[in-house]
């Protein structure tokens with residue numbers, strides 16, 4: 042059994058409070074529920090994030106633990122947490138760049154009947170529905186070293202669109218995998234210099250990349266050696282989903298961890314994302330500028346890009362109806378971020394539903410000592426017609442009681458009283474990403 046060796050005392054912020062790890066794996070059956078879990082929710086909600094057994098040198102580098110809550114027939118059948126068994130779990134200092142030595146801490150994505158745990162500097166790891174680790178996935182040898190933690194499953198074709206990055210050439214490689222996970226496109230591309238690209242976006246015709254001023258800088262000596270360089274020209278890149286060259290368009294300086302969605306309509310492409318005006322000006326340990334929702338509208342004929350901020354909400358961790366990835370969407374759901382302790386941006390108290398048609402928002406405030414992780418939209422059924430006919434699920438941490446809950450909101454009216462609150466047997470650290478895994482994956 043793996044247990045944590047982290048001692049109390051002087052610890053960096055990512056090892057303290059609810060950013061810090063829990064000490065062991067946990068399991069509980071038949072969880073207490075307030076309210077009613079919608080019977081349509083048949084599957085597993087997951088939250089994954091760093092949960093290092095030893096002190097990690099950066100929030101991004103702590104070894105990953107996945108938390109899964111199984112919902113069936115209106116019951117919370119099981120909670121289980123498991124570290125992902127990669128070599129990194131027991132030997133984090135041995136060859137950190139080996140493709141299988143992943144901290145496996147960032148995201149969970151289902152594709153081709155497989156549950157993949159992803160971290161952007163290494164290969165994905167497949168896990169089973171009991172959260173047991175199966176092994177690394179290299180897509181039949183097509184992917185040598187690494188894959189983004191944010192690949193996109195195309196709702197129309199079932200294809201998986203993804204990319205990898207390297208400090209050696211090629212700096213960027215775009216991949217397209219068919220429904221079964223076979224590589225059907227591999228397209229290398231060059232960048233101006235190594236930069237941090239955490240996410241990208243897809244439309245029905247294109248994939249979009251962001252080349253932004255958070256650049257590789259070995260001299261910083263940081264465990265995550267990137268920092269802001271205002272002289273680096275920010276660019277939006279457009280590539281065909283079939284591969285081929287990237288066309289680059291200059292944009293205002295900024296950083297983006299997470300895109301919301303994108304679409305191509307005629308010769309116009311829109312991209313929505315959570316945009317930071319700057320990031321890591323003082324190094325990669327602190328997050329000191331909030332992100333807001335931003336839209337870039339690119340006219341492919343004129344070659345110009347219009348930019349606008351859309352909502353007055355400081356937020357991160359966007360979620361949309363994944364049936365609309367790459368197509369126009371009306372709604373998105375985000376969690377707010379707040380300026381709090383340590384002069385840094387931290388998880389906030391609210392889930393906000395964004396309406397891109399009316400420009401309005403609807404808020405659910407969980408309480409002043411309660412903090413919410415990434416919200417996930419789940420449609421009521423695979424063929425539900427209305428875009429917001431479904432549920433928003435998110436883990437909420439209660440600092441006063443040092444406990445966590447899985448809260449289920451109506452996506453139609455998320456500001457209302459929760460449909461259900463599921464008590465978890467142990468707190469769930471603020472991790473990176475949440476996902477919904479349907480029972481019939």
Ligand SMILES: [Fe+2]
Pocket residue numbers: 147190191239298299473474
């Ligand atoms: Fe992410």
